[in-house]
Amino acid sequence: MDTRPGSIRPERRTGERRTQKRWFVLHERRSGFDRRRTNAEGAGVRVDRVLRWLRERPRAVVWLLVSANVLNLLDLLLTVNVLLVGASEANPVMAWLFDTQPALAWIFKIGTIAAASTVLWGLRKFRLALAATVCFAAVFGLVLVYDLVGLAVLYW
Numbered sequence: 001m002d003t004r005p006g007s008i009r010p011e012r013r014t015g016e017r018r019t020q021k022r023w024f025v026l027h028e029r030r031s032g033f034d035r036r037r038t039n040a041e042g043a044g045v046r047v048d049r050v051l052r053w054l055r056e057r058p059r060a061v062v063w064l065l066v067s068a069n070v071l072n073l074l075d076l077l078l079t080v081n082v083l084l085v086g087a088s089e090a091n092p093v094m095a096w097l098f099d100t101q102p103a104l105a106w107i108f109k110i111g112t113i114a115a116a117s118t119v120l121w122g123l124r125k126f127r128l129a130l131a132a133t134v135c136f137a138a139v140f141g142l143v144l145v146y147d148l149v150g151l152a153v154l155y156w
Helices: 043-056 058-085 092-100 102-122 127-155
Strands: 012-014 017-019
Touching: 043 058, 043 127, 058 102, 058 127, 092 102, 102 127
Parallel strands: none
Antiparallel strands: 012 017
16 A cells, blocks of 8 residues: 555545545645635724725726825935935935936836836735735835925925
């Protein structure tokens, strides 16, 4: 008798039927959301509802990604404005790029965010990608608020 995993057990007869059982079970590899509902309440359930809502509405995901790119462009324009006044860039990578080649800084900043948006759009059926999309837009919104507060302090 072969007892290796994956091998077929000897026949077992149940009445007139012959059955063969496997020693192992293949696990499912589902993509997407778990379809089971829970009765629990709390922040996790609310987040799950938002992510399910986003998954069913690809236009909302596009809107979030486009808004993140627009906010990134506004951040870049405000940063250039502040640099022309004489302030310094807080991000060391962007500061180095602005010091060496400003055009490269523009390409890098716009290109990386556009590439990240493309990846998030491609992975939009996964919960983690949708959560990252929401965080992506929120972070750029906060960065823009930070820039505007910095401009207000600088000019007052």
